[in-house]
Amino acid sequence: xxxxxxxxxxxxxxxxxxxxxxxxxxxxxxxxxxxxxxxxxxxxxxxxxxxxxxxxxxxxxxxxxxxxxxxx
Amino acid sequence: xxxxxxxxxxxxxxxxxxxxxxxxxxxxxxxxxxxxxxxxxxxxxxxxxxxxxxxxxxxxxxxxxxxxxxxxxxxxxxxxxxxxxxxxxxxxxxxxxxxxxxxxxxxxxxxxxxxxxxxxxxxxxxxxxxxxxxxxxxxxxxxxxxxxxxxxxxxxxxxxxxxxxxxxxxxxxxxxxxxxxxxxxxxxxxxxxxxxxxxxxxxxxxxxxxxxxxxxxxxxxxxxxxxxxxxxxxxxxxxxxxxxxxxxxxxxxxxxxxxxxxxxxxxxxxxxxxxxxxxxxxxxxxxxxxxxxxxxxxxxx
Numbered sequence: 001x002x003x004x005x006x007x008x009x010x011x012x013x014x015x016x017x018x019x020x021x022x023x024x025x026x027x028x029x030x031x032x033x034x035x036x037x038x039x040x041x042x043x044x045x046x047x048x049x050x051x052x053x054x055x056x057x058x059x060x061x062x063x064x065x066x067x068x069x070x071x072x
Numbered sequence: 073x074x075x076x077x078x079x080x081x082x083x084x085x086x087x088x089x090x091x092x093x094x095x096x097x098x099x100x101x102x103x104x105x106x107x108x109x110x111x112x113x114x115x116x117x118x119x120x121x122x123x124x125x126x127x128x129x130x131x132x133x134x135x136x137x138x139x140x141x142x143x144x145x146x147x148x149x150x151x152x153x154x155x156x157x158x159x160x161x162x163x164x165x166x167x168x169x170x171x172x173x174x175x176x177x178x179x180x181x182x183x184x185x186x187x188x189x190x191x192x193x194x195x196x197x198x199x200x201x202x203x204x205x206x207x208x209x210x211x212x213x214x215x216x217x218x219x220x221x222x223x224x225x226x227x228x229x230x231x232x233x234x235x236x237x238x239x240x241x242x243x244x245x246x247x248x249x250x251x252x253x254x255x256x257x258x259x260x261x262x263x264x265x266x267x268x269x270x271x272x273x274x275x276x277x278x279x280x281x282x283x284x285x286x287x288x289x290x291x292x293x294x295x296x297x298x299x300x301x302x303x304x305x306x307x308x309x310x311x312x313x314x315x316x317x318x319x320x321x322x323x324x325x326x327x328x329x330x331x332x333x334x335x336x337x338x339x340x341x342x343x344x345x346x347x348x349x350x351x352x353x354x355x356x357x358x359x360x361x362x363x364x365x366x367x368x369x370x371x372x373x
Contacts, residue, residue: 004166004167004170008166009166012165012166012169013166015149016149016152016165019146019149019150020149020150020153020154022150024146024149026139026142026143026146027142029141029142029143029145029146030138030139030141030142032142032145032169033138033141033142033145033173036169036170036172036173037173037177039170040170040173040174040286040287043285043286
């Protein structure tokens with residue numbers, strides 16, 4: 001899995017080609033910086049969210065647990 | 073015919089010689105290089121060019137941070153060019169561009185604690201180069217051999233003056249910061265800067281790791297007191313004297329041990345596995361000359 005979406009990678013390819021041709025403007029490069037930043041923070045958020053998600057198990061109540069102890 | 077003895081040496085060449093003198097002779101005297109450029113060298117060069125141009129735009133030309141970022145990215149993309157990144161490498165143009173943006177978020181130009189100094193010439197300490205004679209003469213010309221270096225920045229940091237070096241890597245672990253304390257590259261840079269009239273307390277090393285889904289960074293501050301620099305210099309002279317002895321005899325010592333397998337393996341492994349290395353060299357390698365001043369490989373004449 002890459003941090004960069006296919007859409008961003010496609011944009012980078014275009015910017016790369018324009019850089020080689022010498023036709024890439026400063027404004028386009030500013031846009032590229034913002035896109036790279038957005039892609040990175042988006043990927044970091046997605047990765048963090050996936051890491052924090054856990055299978056939810058039903059937590060028994062304290063009363064139920066005490067009741068079980070009373071049965072011994 | 074004996075190849076020319078180097079007139080200029082740098083940390084890369086000395087490291088090669090210390091790892092394996094025979095490898096050094098193939099790489100830097102006969103100029104044999106793999107036909108395909110190293111992705112690490114190429115990507116690292118593009119990344120460094122991006123940071124250089126961003127810093128120049130901000131600190132020298134007075135551009136805004138946004139403009140400086142954009143100019144730097146343009147330089148990175150242009151330098152990376154149409155190089156085909158190997159499929160198993162993380163150092164694609166896209167990932168290097170991402171690493172560049174990440175670095176400038178972590179160490180903003182306007183608020184970086186490490187700022188390039190103003191040199192006596194009026195220039196800022198960005199991509200500082202030195203070329204200083206050492207106390208060994210070239211056996212062919214009789215001129216002093218030059219030891220050269222080029223550091224990313226000289227900065228004011230933590231109430232001192234330090235060199236700054238940016239590194240990219242595949243991982244930053246707990247031991248990453250410990251590997252720089254005896255690093256000859258940095259001791260040599262401190263020697264060179266001192267010879268040029270700019271004493272450094274040591275080096276600030278910034279690493280950015282390029283992982284599959286994220287980037288990380290670490291900084292390490294490594295000091296170089298005078299006794300360490302003096303010791304490094306004496307060792308350099310001994311190494312160059314050994315180099316000259318091997319050049320004169322035509323017999324180059326071989327490591328035949330750990331140097332053959334470190335860092336993904338020596339590029340000359342196959343020729344060394346053959347009783348006659350020449351066909352391997354001529355078939356699998358090309359001649360490119362390492363320029364220590366530009367830290368780039370150039371076509372052989």
